[in-house]
Each structure stands twice: as C-alpha cells, then as structure tokens.
Amino acid sequence: MTDTLARLEATIAARREAEPDGSYTAGLFAKGRPTMARKLGEEAVELIVASLAQDHAAITAESADLIFHLLVLLADAGIEWREVLAELERREGTSGLVEKAGRPVD
Incomplete structure (x- = not known):
C-alpha cells in the first residue's frame, strides 16, 4: 500500500469516531x-x-473520489485495503475469464 493510501485509511478510521457535524467522513x-x-x-x-x-x-479527480468512497465503504465493512490487494495478488497471472468462471454462481 502506498503511504498516501495508508494515511487515508488511518484518517478514515479516526473520523469514524468523530462528530458527524464536523467531518464529512x-x-x-x-x-x-x-x-x-x-x-x-x-x-x-x-x-x-x-x-x-x-x-x-x-478522470483523475473522480478516480480519487471513487477510491476515497471505496475506502470508507470498506472501513464500514471491516475490510482493510491490504485485503483487497491480497485478493488482487491472488488473481495475478490468472486469466480474467478463467477467474470469473471459477466464481460461485449466484
């Protein structure tokens, strides 16, 4: 994880306990x-x-917004960014078609 993402994840975790009136997060x-x-x-x-x-x-600005809001949602779900990275690493070297075919059918 980059330092920026690590700091952002920590900030989001800290803001979880803040007063809603003083913090967007x-x-x-x-x-x-x-x-x-x-x-x-x-x-x-x-x-x-x-x-x-x-x-x-x-595109750059909206990507940053998307990542921020994803990190907030992940924090709420109790999922750390490193877990997402681990999943990406698990998939590395596997064809997207093969990986998707191996997922359970809903």
Missing part, C-alpha cells in the same frame, strides 16, 4: 452503508462521464 458513517454505497455509485458514474468526455483532469 464521520457524516457518511453516521448515515450508514446505504448512503456510502450510493455515494460510491455516484462517484463511479461521474468517473464514467469524465472518461467518456476524455477529460484527463476530471
């Missing part, structure tokens, strides 16, 4: 996972729009 925790999930979805759509517009600066 604490406000997300107070509103609950449905709000976090909606914000993550909104940021994903904004990234798609920026990507289709081929707006480099907007």
Whole structure:
C-alpha cells in the first residue's frame, strides 16, 4: 500500500469516531452503508462521464473520489485495503475469464 493510501485509511478510521457535524467522513458513517454505497455509485458514474468526455483532469479527480468512497465503504465493512490487494495478488497471472468462471454462481 502506498503511504498516501495508508494515511487515508488511518484518517478514515479516526473520523469514524468523530462528530458527524464536523467531518464529512464521520457524516457518511453516521448515515450508514446505504448512503456510502450510493455515494460510491455516484462517484463511479461521474468517473464514467469524465472518461467518456476524455477529460484527463476530471478522470483523475473522480478516480480519487471513487477510491476515497471505496475506502470508507470498506472501513464500514471491516475490510482493510491490504485485503483487497491480497485478493488482487491472488488473481495475478490468472486469466480474467478463467477467474470469473471459477466464481460461485449466484
């Protein structure tokens, strides 16, 4: 994990205990996972729009927003970024088609 992501993850964890009136992140925790999930979805759509517009600066900014909101949702779920990285490492070298075919059917 990069230092920036480690610091961000630590900041998010600390803000979980903060007063919602004084912290956007604490406000997300107070509103609950449905709000976090909606914000993550909104940021994903904004990234798609920026990507289709081929707006480099907007793609960069929206990517940062998406990662931030993903980290908030992961924190709420009790999942650390290192766990996501471990899953990516587990998949490394495996064809995406093969990996997807090996997933359980819902």
